[in-house]
Amino acid sequence: MLKDLPRYECLLEAAKQFPDLDPSASEAYLHLLRTSDEAFNVLTTHLHQAGLSQGRFTVLMLLIDKGTGTPCASTPAELADKAGVTRATMTGLIDTLERDGMVSRDSDRDDRRMLSVKLTPKGEALIHGYLPGHFKLTASLVQPLTENERKTLVRLLGKIMQQAAIMADTNPIAPAVLSES
Amino acid sequence: MLKDLPRYECLLEAAKQFPDLDPSASEAYLHLLRTSDEAFNVLTTHLHQAGLSQGRFTVLMLLIDKGTGTPCASTPAELADKAGVTRATMTGLIDTLERDGMVSRDSDRDDRRMLSVKLTPKGEALIHGYLPGHFKLTASLVQPLTENERKTLVRLLGKIMQQAAIMADTNPIAPAVLSES
DNA sequence: CTTTTTTAGTTAGGCTCCTAATTATAAGCC
DNA sequence: GGCTTATAATTAGGAGCCTAACTAAAAAAG
Numbered sequence: 001m002l003k004d005l006p007r008y009e010c011l012l013e014a015a016k017q018f019p020d021l022d023p024s025a026s027e028a029y030l031h032l033l034r035t036s037d038e039a040f041n042v043l044t045t046h047l048h049q050a051g052l053s054q055g056r057f058t059v060l061m062l063l064i065d066k067g068t069g070t071p072c073a074s075t076p077a078e079l080a081d082k083a084g085v086t087r088a089t090m091t092g093l094i095d096t097l098e099r100d101g102m103v104s105r106d107s108d109r110d111d112r113r114m115l116s117v118k119l120t121p122k123g124e125a126l127i128h129g130y131l132p133g134h135f136k137l138t139a140s141l142v143q144p145l146t147e148n149e150r151k152t153l154v155r156l157l158g159k160i161m162q163q164a165a166i167m168a169d170t171n172p173i174a175p176a177v178l179s180e181s
Numbered sequence: 182m183l184k185d186l187p188r189y190e191c192l193l194e195a196a197k198q199f200p201d202l203d204p205s206a207s208e209a210y211l212h213l214l215r216t217s218d219e220a221f222n223v224l225t226t227h228l229h230q231a232g233l234s235q236g237r238f239t240v241l242m243l244l245i246d247k248g249t250g251t252p253c254a255s256t257p258a259e260l261a262d263k264a265g266v267t268r269a270t271m272t273g274l275i276d277t278l279e280r281d282g283m284v285s286r287d288s289d290r291d292d293r294r295m296l297s298v299k300l301t302p303k304g305e306a307l308i309h310g311y312l313p314g315h316f317k318l319t320a321s322l323v324q325p326l327t328e329n330e331r332k333t334l335v336r337l338l339g340k341i342m343q344q345a346a347i348m349a350d351t352n353p354i355a356p357a358v359l360s361e362s
Numbered sequence: 363c364t365t366t367t368t369t370a371g372t373t374a375g376g377c378t379c380c381t382a383a384t385t386a387t388a389a390g391c392c
Numbered sequence: 393g394g395c396t397t398a399t400a401a402t403t404a405g406g407a408g409c410c411t412a413a414c415t416a417a418a419a420a421a422g
Binding site: 021022024025026027028029031032033034035036037038039040041042045135137138139140141142143144145147149150151152153154156157158159160161162163164165167168 | 208212215217219221223318319321322324328334337340341342345346
């Protein structure tokens with residue numbers, strides 16, 4: 001999800017040379033990316049300590065049976081869709097998870113093209129041992145904010161997310177840029 | 182910076198099974214990551230259209246001479262530090278940028294271990310042609326927020342960033358988690 | 363039925379990033 | 393001077409992501 005972490009000081013400086021630039025927008029944007037990056041890195045470090053990556057973690061989460069009798073996803077295609085990666089990528093993730101004994105592939109009796117991916121006891125133990133710490137970390141990150149501030153944050157981020165979704169649809173630059181006119 | 186994009190619906194559902202979980206914190210955290218991811222993807226798409234990646238873009242930004250006579254960085258080591266990547270990674274980035282004619286490597290007379298990396302005219306043209314659209318995109322993303330909302334957002338994100346920095350320092354989980362007690 | 367189309371999953375090859383080991387040079391110490 | 397340590401950059405090998413091409417099986421069309 002978050003990677004790279006360019007150092008944006010230089011970018012901000014360069015930005016000042018652009019007359020048509022909206023300074024508060026740039027500042028908000030850079031803060032958003034920097035903050036997510038920091039937060040993400042905290043969690044990623046925790047993941048790495050458990051031998052996980054974002055992709056591996058997502059797969060395990062999707063495979064957990066949350067008491068309903070069925071996990072969120074079980075075939076590679078479902079997993080890829082819900083994880084937001086391609087099927088090819090999911091094949092690779094399942095490959096390494098299977099190699100490490102965290103999941104198993106079982107072929108479907110009715111449709112021989114399909115597979116069913118399941119958590120092994122080892123995988124189940126790993127993810128259940130990992131999650132409490134994960135949730136504690138996320139809680140710690142947001143802990144400086146009051147309940148009201150959290151609501152405000154979610155609301156403001158929601159506006160940006162909505163705008164990003166609009167811009168992602170109208171893919172060329174021009175229409176998105178002109179959306180405020 | 183942002184990649185992967187796990188679909189957190191399942192995660193949120195799973196989270197409900199954890200009694201010690203702080204729901205508003207999880208929600209805020211997930212919103213933060215999802216929003217940055219969406220915003221990041223919009224910009225990354227724009228970068229790709231220009232034949233750039235986050236890493237390549239950062240290098241070019243660092244190499245721009247912003248009228249001061251000297252760019253932010255010029256040796257691979259400086260570039261790596263300011264870009265937040267390893268020197269090995271920077272070597273690879275410079276390799277492909279040099280291959281594409283965007284930058285040049287010149288050896289230092291005094292210290293033969295050192296190199297000086299410079300933008301070629303082609304690289305300079307590319308980044309200068311790219312930036313206006315980049316800034317317009319970031320402005321569009323934040324456009325739904327009023328000036329006051331932008332200030333609030335920056336303030337709230339700042340609190341989280343500060344907390345993340347604290348947690349990144351106290352690296353093991355336990356101390357960070359207990360920081361509120 | 364046979365042929366075409368669709369679907370599930372994988373393979374192949376590329377990119378960006380990483381860590382760890384390596385090469386070459388410079389600097390400090392005896 | 394000669395040895396050790398530190399520094400600049402690179403190389404080697406791996407992980408996770410991508411797109412595009414491929415294989416196998418099921419479904420649809422004739």
